[in-house]
Amino acid sequence: MINDAALLPKPTLTGRRLRLVPLSVRHAEHFWHATQDPEIRRLTGTRREFTLAEIEEWCTTRADQPDRLDLAVEDLDGGYLGELALIDLDRDNRSAAFRIALVPTATGRGLGTEAIGLLLDHAFTAVGLHRVHLEVYDLNPRAQRAYRKAGFTLEGRLRESHHWDGHWHDTLLMAALSTEHRAATPTPAAT
Template identity: 30%
Template sequence: MISGKKVELRPVSLEDHKRTYHWRNDKETATFDAGSGYYRYSHMPLEQIEASYEKDIRTIDRREVGEFSIYTKGEDARHIGSIGYRSLDIIARRCVVGIGIGEKELWGKGYGTDALKALLHYLFHTMNLKRVQLDTWSGNARAIRAYEKCGFVIEGRLRNDAYIDGKYYDTIVMGILREEFEFNR
């Protein structure tokens, strides 16, 4: 288990994976989580989500991908989102991360920032990575602010790269180096 100040990152259980059904079928949550990938991410029947657990979670190659459930801390701990890394390159010592808080009433309360900081600590200190990157769409201002709080900087912009709700948005590419994370702690 990876621990932050407000959250714990736990291995994904089948019940956690099934809980994403509600988040994936809520238009607002799914749009912020998946951006222009909304059409692939949302409108999934529960049976399909259950069936994907074996392929997507239980049998992933941990040398390249890590998936975690985000839980609040305390006696009334609850599953509130997901976080993970992918595209791990152990030679260049880098990866790409992604995060989503599914419980809307907890948006803007620091849970995502805390989860991301906990994962970054793990990636930089336990896995000895040098660089972590992520991307989001330019309309996701709340996420961009949270990423900047963690020390990420905007490294690039792919113009009109995301198409969401009838409008084009830029894809914002952000990165953080280990020494920048240490400075921002």
């Protein structure tokens, strides 16, 4: 059973080097700048140009969404590192889709893996999800490594489903299951 109280109000989740906080209008300008970065756009497949006003409206409404979880990734001093979300909640099957986008200065340091781990812990223990799935393009091996480290398993491939900059790319389908996550996460007594 899904625990709606774990989705609204939005939680703050704190890790060793970062915290996940409710996405709000205070993140809008940083979020908007990230959507303008050519590398982030390439890795996420973002084609649409967003205005700052659109991003501000988006960030302002996230806290009121009862069927999804949008969080900003911050360092422990409150610096913006990116955002992540649980979306497309399927209550009957206790599953949701996942996405994350970090700013370029936050990549390559294991911060994505830490953020994903915090979100998966919350999704599986507090929200009550059984499965969290995602799509990642084959042109993003760094993200694939982070997802594998966080417990996602490759489930399938959509061949040549994404066209970017004159080239065809595969979309990889990955998922993490609560049963595997619990088995891989040490209990306090075991540490």
